[in-house]
Amino acid sequence: MTVFKAVGKNFSKPDAKDKVTGKTTFVEDVGLLFPDRLIGKIFRSSVPHAKILSIDIQEALSIPGVEAVITARDIPGENSVGWTRRKDQKVFAETRVRFHGEAIAAVAATTREIAEHAIRKIKVVYAELPVIESVEEALRPDAPRIGDEGNLCVYRKIEKGNWQQGLNDSDLIVEGEYRTQMAEHAYLETESAFAVPMGGGVLLWSSTKSVHVDKKEVARVLGLPEELVEVVTPAVGGSFGGKSDLVLNAITALLCLKTKKPVLISYNREESISVTTKRHPCIIKSVYGVKRNGSILAAKIEIIADVGAYVDYSEPVLTRMAIHAAGPYRIPNLLIEVKGVHTNKPSCGAMRGFGVPQVNFASERQMDRIAKVLDMDPFELRLKNILTDGDTTATGQVLERVDMRSLINTAKERVLQEKDRERMMPYERAAWGIACCYYGNGRTGMPNPGVAKIALNREGFFEIFVGSPDIGQGSNTIFSQIAAEALGLANIDYIKVRTGDTRCTPDSGTTSGTRLTAIVGRAVQKAAEKLRKVILNELSRNYSLASNTLRIGETEERLAFLTEFAPPILLREFVDKVGKEFVIEEVYNPPVTSLDDSGQGSPYASYTYGVQCAKVKVNIYTGKITVQKVIACYDAGTIINPSLFKGQVEGGIIMGIGYAITEEIRLSRGVITNNNFDRYLVPTSMDIPEIEVLTAPFADSEGPYGAKGIGEPAVIPTAAAIANAVSRALGVEVFNLPLSLEEVTKRLERVEEDL
16 A cells, blocks of 8 residues: 555645635735726626617716726627637627626726616617527427527437347336426625736736636637736635636726726626526436346437527536436446527536536436336445446446445445434435446546646745636645655645646646546646656756655755755755756646547546435425435545545535525526525525545546546535435435425325325
8 A cells, every 4th residue: 555645634725724714815805906996897688588779878988987888899809708619609799689687788987886877877779589498499490599500509429339229128118307407606706807907918817717718718809919818816716617707807808908997897696696607407308228137228318408598618518418427337228319409598507517417316316216116226226237347438438447336335334324313203204315426537538638837946945837726625735735745745835836827827727627636636746756856866966966865855944855875955055056946847638539429439537436325304294305414435546635525525415415405596587586695595504414425545547646536526416316315205206406395295296196
């Protein structure tokens, strides 16, 4: 067993104290440093679908204190932004609006009150168009066209084996239709951007997960060379797949360029919930063919995802949906089809789990329903069909180093050990539910380089430079531990990390896809290992010491080179003597292949595997669900920081409980009706059950020191485990999320009607 110095230890996040004491600098705090800043506000559409007949900004412009009012006519570059090559979203709507709250104009004024007053004086004349609220409506032949290329905007297919023959050869067919809801990210900090003039361009601070993407997109909108736009991320108050808001960043930069003054725009909570991207609602139709011994022969899965008004990040999200739709099971014959459909709603995009929580709910409900039909234990059914070494995924990728059986058995043993400590009331029912998941680390089937730079500076400290921001999950701490291990250090205090700043950090990709530990972390490891070798060789030449006798360690003063044959040499003195800093940059690009026309290929270099078991108590009269305990077992490879790992799992489970039971964006004629936390209900501290986190670390061959990611896998199986527990407790099948009071009582009433 490998003995590590820094890896596997519980280091606290360096920014933890500042966050709990209120000293952390967020985007709005940066704006406070500029007394001459202007406040920006965005004028938004009051209707969800309409032609724009006219825009009148004259009265707003005449208000004292208003320094600029801009529309699409004021964009010097391109009036479009997007995460992929399909950049279909307008910065400002020009001739038509597609969703309620779409940006049409923006104001910069000396105070927030003046800006808000000016917004109310902008006049837009609309010719309203029919509002499409559902994917069923949007797919009708006579439906009004929303997207530039029609309402069906994304299509993905995975075909493996002969699904029709597999169904024909099965002993029984289990069908189900499942529906999941639109959900909000609900981060503490709303979207904010602050721009200042910079040498003919702009310097933008943004609450973003993707500074280098923002730099390119903002430069294109401004019509400027990329070197005239720089983007910096200060502290980020949560992301979960949301942030950055490309429209917000572009508008803030446009106002700055127009006024030649600093401009700050911050969304309030209602604005944030109303106009930013959401988790895709889905309709999932599943047909499984099964043998009487429990072997699954075939599955046909059709997913229709509500994309909303614009494509945004839907193409990669829906691709990942298709890849993971059948779950972590050995199914030789598959047809999986995913359709993305436009509606007149806010765009849907990346959200924690990247589309997998939706399909996991359906696949894990199917597994429990199959077990029920066969009168088979749900754990045993999963053990019979779970992926293991040498098996192939839905995309035909051959798996290695899979330990799912161990996870399921561990979870089962823990459930059997649990004793009922609570006396049940006559109107209550309780049960355990299980759900399994797997999740590919990184972007899907495409180049996905992690880039890291590490330097030994003149003060005798090490500095890491990574473009991917720490959005609160603790990646900077993980990078410090990986670098410390590679350098031979047991302490991370001598390692500083700078992330999310296009002025000095390389493009390491976005903070998304559970890629930072596994992919960017591997680049950090490679860079630190190379830097250690370079500086030890340089030291050997300058001090006539054998490099194989040297190591980097601590003295009472600072970091030093240590050897048995000479006094310690401070790194600071060494850098002064050689007269230069040492800088190494390394790239790690995981070995993947793109998917072919049938969806076959190896889209990820590594997978994180997980099992969750949830115990619920249900009131059969009110439908109220109480989650009493969750047991979470994960194989995420070597655990770099156990405390941060546990925090990620616990946070994911809490988010999964909200997704399962309370959270749902509600709309009426295209308008969100619950755009604040008094009506959009997230779990509170009073709703959190006992959570037990177990690991079965099985070192990965690709990740740094065998590590894999956990941020998104932590949330994926929670809703499915809760739904399976509810179904077992009530003896009633549930098919839709969230499992609200209304949904549960409705299912119970239908069963009573059938009796």
